[in-house]
Amino acid sequence: MKTGFIGLGAMGAPMALNLKRAGVLVAVWNRTRERGDQFAADHDVPLAEDVADLARRCEVLVSCVSDDAALEEVVAQAVPGLQAGSVWVDTSTVSVATVRALADRLASRETAFLDAPVSGGVEGARKGSLVMMAGGDEPVLERVRPVLQVLARRIEFFGRVGSGQAAKAVNQLMAAGINQAVSEALAFGEALGLPMERVAALLAEGAAGSWMLQHRGASMVRGDYAPGFRLALHEKDLQLCRQLADEFQVHLPLVEMTLVHYRRLQQAGHGDEDISALIREKRKLFEPS
């Protein structure tokens, strides 16, 4: 299937490259022109004139952009070129409300929309081993699955448009809570004077174990917060959780607690560190005032 890719950022560029290797990539587009030119030159891939031009040439459009506004902008620009029967797959993490509105807009142009946010980070994007959480029409997903399988080792369908974003929000809330758990416990152990690298390694094997403790425990104890998953990006995702919870008029305790901590860390210049830098805030609990 003739596929176009929109958004050549840290995640998008390796995803587009995997589509090229699979022989389905027709052309790419990027909001910042220089980055598009560079990618086209480096990888011998056509750069579309504009998004409408890309849309005209493709049956499948895959987008990976930074936020709701960027996604709305590229969809608006694509509309004049959209081909009847085409499919738009957005892999960005944006709000449920935005993807529902865009799906309606695209439906009026006979273009189907799937929200398909991913997890697995830059490494997963590079290896084509992302996990994809999809919402939309299931038959449409099955139609484009051969393309998406180039990007993801696992693709799960969770229901109508927006269900992918909802599942991603659940994942990001869970990650925030686990970050709180690991950070608070390790800081507590440090204050107690325990040999924390060995304690963390032992605990990771038991019922209090987690991916996070296994993969970040030792670096946290050493004070190394190289990303990984950038704290500023997780903050953005937790804002989406808050928006969704607002519809129930609910405050999610772990989301609110983590947003307070992340805000403080960003103000102190730690927004580009890994989310495990949260332990900095927990250590402060034990500092003499």
Add this chain to the structure above:
Amino acid sequence: MKTGFIGLGAMGAPMALNLKRAGVLVAVWNRTRERGDQFAADHDVPLAEDVADLARRCEVLVSCVSDDAALEEVVAQAVPGLQAGSVWVDTSTVSVATVRALADRLASRETAFLDAPVSGGVEGARKGSLVMMAGGDEPVLERVRPVLQVLARRIEFFGRVGSGQAAKAVNQLMAAGINQAVSEALAFGEALGLPMERVAALLAEGAAGSWMLQHRGASMVRGDYAPGFRLALHEKDLQLCRQLADEFQVHLPLVEMTLVHYRRLQQAGHGDEDISALIREKRKLFEPS
């Protein structure tokens, strides 16, 4: 080494049986006489007259009792019988302050003390696959390691007396935080109308994954809270975390939050359920008021 076992509860009984199978168990004792008689009859193991009698006959005493008061009581009763050069290994989860005081008391009777709380639950006790967190004198631990290896697949030494309990407290705090994370996220996903058994299974494989999600996610979604790890016992352990934090004049946010939830759940009659029953409290957030 001639070993005596004190405390034939849900954890202690299978631990004692493993010591018997290994051929090192001389006799047992239990506070409730009937349970001691029953164990002795069922397994053809001598029941000691009293703790002092047990102490007189053994080089190693292993205890597994329910709380600080019970441990203080059996140590007091043992004192008249303690043999110079013997070793007391306590596998209970009790306070750091208590084990430090008891270690001093036993030292005056030329008996070494190791605090060696365990994790792995009843299943780990039965299989001899517990994880043991030890504090005390390292050469003493090495001396009795052949006995303890009958009980635990892994034995880690973390420092002076009390370090085992401190590490266990870190573990229990981490478990509380992860319970919060998994419960809040799953309840959120339910409110969003997602197919949560499949969402939980997917999330368990990624960076938000944990032992708890892997092993309790599906049962939580189904509303099944059979223990597992009893909520009332975790509540007791979190009180020990609070005591330790009090020494720093610190409130640990996840400990305080979880104690509030567990208190409410116990008042509602859920104290004997698995700790994953915490999701009951998170679901209430989304109930129409």
